[in-house]
Amino acid sequence: xxxxxxxxxxxxxxxxxxxxxxxxxxxxxxxxxxxxMTAAGVxxxxxxxxxxxxxxxxxxxxxxxxGARNSPGDEKYVICxxxxxxxxxxxxxxxxxxxxxxxxxxxxxxxYTVGARQGYIYLRAEYSYxxxxxxxxxxxxxxxxxxxxFNIAIRLGAGAYICGEESALMESIEGKxxxxxxxxxxxxxxxxxxxxxxxxxxxTLMNVAQIVLNGGGWYAQMGTERSKGTKVxxxxxxxxxxxxxxxxxxxxxxxxxxxxxGAKDIKMIQIGGATGRIIPYDMxxxxxxxxxxxxxxxxxxxNKSRDVLDIVGRTMEFxxxxxxxxxxxxxxxxxxxxxxxGRFHRGEGLARDIGYMEVLADTMALSSLCGLGQAAPFAxxxxxxxxxxxxxxxxxxx
Amino acid sequence: MSKKDATKKTFDNIxxxxxxxxxxxxxxxxxxxxxxxxxxxxPVSDVYGVASFYSFLATRPPxxxxxxxxxxxPCHLKDGQTIIDTIExxxxxxxxxxxxxxxxxxxxTNCIGLCDGAPAMLINHNVHVDLTPxxxxxxxxxxx
Numbered sequence: 001x002x003x004x005x006x007x008x009x010x011x012x013x014x015x016x017x018x019x020x021x022x023x024x025x026x027x028x029x030x031x032x033x034x035x036x037m038t039a040a041g042v043x044x045x046x047x048x049x050x051x052x053x054x055x056x057x058x059x060x061x062x063x064x065x066x067g068a069r070n071s072p073g074d075e076k077y078v079i080c081x082x083x084x085x086x087x088x089x090x091x092x093x094x095x096x097x098x099x100x101x102x103x104x105x106x107x108x109x110x111x112y113t114v115g116a117r118q119g120y121i122y123l124r125a126e127y128s129y130x131x132x133x134x135x136x137x138x139x140x141x142x143x144x145x146x147x148x149x150f151n152i153a154i155r156l157g158a159g160a161y162i163c164g165e166e167s168a169l170m171e172s173i174e175g176k177x178x179x180x181x182x183x184x185x186x187x188x189x190x191x192x193x194x195x196x197x198x199x200x201x202x203x204t205l206m207n208v209a210q211i212v213l214n215g216g217g218w219y220a221q222m223g224t225e226r227s228k229g230t231k232v233x234x235x236x237x238x239x240x241x242x243x244x245x246x247x248x249x250x251x252x253x254x255x256x257x258x259x260x261x262g263a264k265d266i267k268m269i270q271i272g273g274a275t276g277r278i279i280p281y282d283m284x285x286x287x288x289x290x291x292x293x294x295x296x297x298x299x300x301x302x303n304k305s306r307d308v309l310d311i312v313g314r315t316m317e318f319x320x321x322x323x324x325x326x327x328x329x330x331x332x333x334x335x336x337x338x339x340x341x342g343r344f345h346r347g348e349g350l351a352r353d354i355g356y357m358e359v360l361a362d363t364m365a366l367s368s369l370c371g372l373g374q375a376a377p378f379a380x381x382x383x384x385x386x387x388x389x390x391x392x393x394x395x396x397x398x
Numbered sequence: 399m400s401k402k403d404a405t406k407k408t409f410d411n412i413x414x415x416x417x418x419x420x421x422x423x424x425x426x427x428x429x430x431x432x433x434x435x436x437x438x439x440x441p442v443s444d445v446y447g448v449a450s451f452y453s454f455l456a457t458r459p460p461x462x463x464x465x466x467x468x469x470x471x472p473c474h475l476k477d478g479q480t481i482i483d484t485i486e487x488x489x490x491x492x493x494x495x496x497x498x499x500x501x502x503x504x505x506x507t508n509c510i511g512l513c514d515g516a517p518a519m520l521i522n523h524n525v526h527v528d529l530t531p532x533x534x535x536x537x538x539x540x541x542x
């Protein structure tokens with residue numbers, strides 16, 4: 001399946017500083033069209049499109065919007081999650097740098113549909129240099145009258161991976177430590193300041209205007225049964241051409257990493273960053289879709305010279321550092337994983353610890369409060385499955 | 399549930415207040431945090447808890463320029479360690495430290511989303527990508 005440009009269609013075409021160049025590319029036509037429709041009508045198009053959350057969790061966007069729309073209360077919020085902190089992800093940076101207007105339009109359509117007068121864009125502190133561009137896009141849209149009755153505020157993060165998790169992000173906007181919340185209640189019922197709230201990834205919102213303009217049926221023609229449309233991938237690591245690539249969902253991984261990014265001598269690929277899955281080279285014909293592997297689309301390629309235990313150890317160190325510390329399985333589990341992996345890496349591993357790691361991974365997956373802890377052991381689980389001999393070589397005395 | 403409206407809600411927003419203060423003062427002095435806690439009628443630990451949670455908030459004065467070099471895997475694969483070592487040699491302090499003349503703070507950071515230009519770093523709000531040991535001296539030279 002080919003490359004296709006929906007999300008990135010304006011990137012490199014328009015001037016991200018000038019709203020007029022966006023207008024010549026059908027800019028804000030979708031917002032006008034949406035406002036001429038009922039909220040239920042917009043939700044119906046989004047549902048028909050099959051659009052799922054691009055931040056990694058893949059929750060159906062239309063269902064999320066409908067939930068917030070139907071929740072009682074006259075004060076509601078829409079949030080754009082621009083806190084991409086997953087290791088190896090940079091697609092949202094590229095999107096904002098090249099086309100901040102589509103994002104503003106998508107968020108405004110979300111606001112109209114959900115019934116929110118206030119929207120937030122939560123931008124990671126590491127992207128503070130995008131602040132001017134994003135603010136400029138909002139201001140120009142405001143001056144042109146596109147945001148009447150809808151206000152967008154940017155909130156800058158302060159350096160915390162966990163704030164990309166939706167409940168931690170809301171805590172952070174409220175000015176608190178970015179610790180995950182217990183659910184239920186879900187954000188669509190009680191989110192920001194306990195009001196009905198939708199949170200969508202940058203890339204998810206980038207699809208919205210196109211769906212409203214062209215119809216949900218048009219969008220649903222692309223992709224697989226449960227993964228419609230395109231996905232933007234951030235490819236890095238041992239590749240000749242690292243960068244951002246948009247492909248129709250269901251495209252084979254091989255086409256992306258070998259064809260487009262020019263990877264050679266691949267040993268394994270991490271899909272979805274630190275909390276993503278690791279697969280060996282012989283699975284490279286896997287289709288990229290929610291049904292198989294996707295995450296937020298971070299693709300990190302490792303060639304044959306790389307040490308599996310070093311990669312996994314560094315992945316666990318990252319997560320141990322970024323765990324918010326609220327729930328015990330994640331906070332303590334990560335510490336233990338780092339310690340034990342260190343022992344295997346130094347050739348001091350104990351044979352019985354392999355079994356313990358598997359038990360702990362299950363415990364963390366089942367009992368952690370949020371996606372970070374639940375997905376944290378994936379790198380260990382996957383490499384124990386596909387590269388078990390690397391662990392066995394790390395057992396003391398071998 | 400709070401009945402205050404959207405504009406008032408930011409008034410007692412601890413993180414926003416800390417971010418604004420750091421932007422103005424450069425860091426978060428202890429006296430300021432005590433004062434803020436008093437004015438909000440919350441324990442000082444509530445304020446310090448927020449300040450210490452976020453890696454971009456500083457409770458001690460940083461250098462005039464803050465170097466944040468990425469230590470995550472995509473940069474590590476592109477020999478990021480050599481760049482870290484080069485900077486250390488160039489400015490004479492280890493990661494986590496500030497130079498005695500206050501010119502640079504040197505921090506290792508997790509993924510900064512510049513993996514297509516790895517190895518990469520931020521100095522203050524500026525991006526520096528595709529680093530090589532040979533480029534470091536002239537980059538640092540721009541920051542006084």
